[in-house]
Amino acid sequence: MSIKHIFFATGLFTASAVFLAHPASVQAQSLELGIKAGAGFNQTSGPSLEGDFKGNFLGGVYGGVRLAKLKVQVEALFSQTTMVTGSSFNSAFHQYINESAQGVKEGTFKLNELSIPLTVGIRVAPKVLWAELGVQYTGVVSVKDVNSFLKASEDVFKNGYMSALVGVRADLPFKLNVGARYVYGLSNRNKSQVDEKWGTSQIQIHVGYSFLR
Numbered sequence: 001m002s003i004k005h006i007f008f009a010t011g012l013f014t015a016s017a018v019f020l021a022h023p024a025s026v027q028a029q030s031l032e033l034g035i036k037a038g039a040g041f042n043q044t045s046g047p048s049l050e051g052d053f054k055g056n057f058l059g060g061v062y063g064g065v066r067l068a069k070l071k072v073q074v075e076a077l078f079s080q081t082t083m084v085t086g087s088s089f090n091s092a093f094h095q096y097i098n099e100s101a102q103g104v105k106e107g108t109f110k111l112n113e114l115s116i117p118l119t120v121g122i123r124v125a126p127k128v129l130w131a132e133l134g135v136q137y138t139g140v141v142s143v144k145d146v147n148s149f150l151k152a153s154e155d156v157f158k159n160g161y162m163s164a165l166v167g168v169r170a171d172l173p174f175k176l177n178v179g180a181r182y183v184y185g186l187s188n189r190n191k192s193q194v195d196e197k198w199g200t201s202q203i204q205i206h207v208g209y210s211f212l213r
Contacts, residue, residue, distance in 0.1 A: 032073070032213050033063045034175075038206030042081045044189060046198040048089040050106070056080035058204060060115075066213075071121040071130065079138075081111040085149070092194055096150050107149030111157070112141040117165060132167040136183060154191075161187035163200065177208045 037059035045051035057080055064073030085107045090097060101107070119134030139160045143153040150156055167181030185200030 029065050029067050030213070031063070032066055032071070032210055033061075034177075034208050034210035034212070035059070035061050036075075036077075036177075036179075036206045036208035038204060040079050040081075041203040042079075043201045044081070044083045044198055045201070046190065046196050048086050048092045048194075048196060049198060050084040050086050052084070053201075053203070054082035054084075056082060058206070062208070066121075069123040071123075073117075073119050073121065073132075075115075075117045075119075077115045077117065079113050079115060081113060083109045083111065092196065093156070093192065096152075096156055096192060098148060098151055101147060101149045104147050104149060106147075108146040109149075109153065109157075110144040110146060112144075114139050114141055119165070119167075121169065128170055130169045130171070132165070132169060132179075132181070134165050136163040136165055137161075138163065156190070156192045158187070158189050158191040161185055161189055161200065163187075163202075167204070171213075175210045175213055177210065178206065179208070180205050 037057075039055055040058040041053045041055050043051060043053045058077055059079075060075055060077035062073055062075040064071055066072075085093075087105075089107070090102075090105075115136050115138040117134055117136040119132045121130040121132045123129070124131050137160065140157060143157055145153050163183045163185045165181050165183040167179055169177055169179035171177050181202075181204040183200075183202040183204065187200075189198040189200060190196050
């Protein structure tokens with residue numbers, strides 16, 4: 001399924017849910033616009049990767065429409081991911097490694113990424129708590145090969161991947177909010193010809209401020 005189809009299906013589900021759950025409250029909608037910042041604890045796991053969680057910064061903007069008990073939100077989030085190779089990477093990916101780095105035991109890569117989450121929120125506690133469910137597309141903006149380990153990182157890392165997410169968000173006074181999410185990768189991040197699957201997981205925590213709410 002293409003990215004376009006996934007987002008179309010999510011949008012169709014969202015619109016249907018709104019009308020089925022609250023057909024009379026569609027007119028009582030309000031717009032929301034804000035900024036958020038926090039931390040993402042990322043894991044990229046595979047047979048030739050270290051697979052530990054690494055903490056990095058995330059931040060961005062969000063906007064959406066909320067009803068009495070439902071909301072739809074789209075975001076643009078900048079985040080960073082750190083990946084470290086494991087003990088078997090050198091032998092499995094030897095054709096992709098720089099000759100000058102053959103003696104390096106492990107390679108470290110820092111990826112700058114732009115993610116576009118699309119979420120549906122359901123209010124589970126009056127005026128306070130939301131449960132969230134959605135999908136996310138992440139595009140790789142740049143890859144820093146810390147050890148100059150690979151001949152070409154674009155031959156090994158895919159430039160984008162899809163994820164599913166679940167989370168909670170609490171609305172606080174003074175237009176503040178806090179939240180946490182678990183993001184599970186649906187795509188294989190390994191672009192190379194080596195037959196390995198690289199899966200992703202991420203735990204996010206954030207503090208946000210809504211200009212409109």
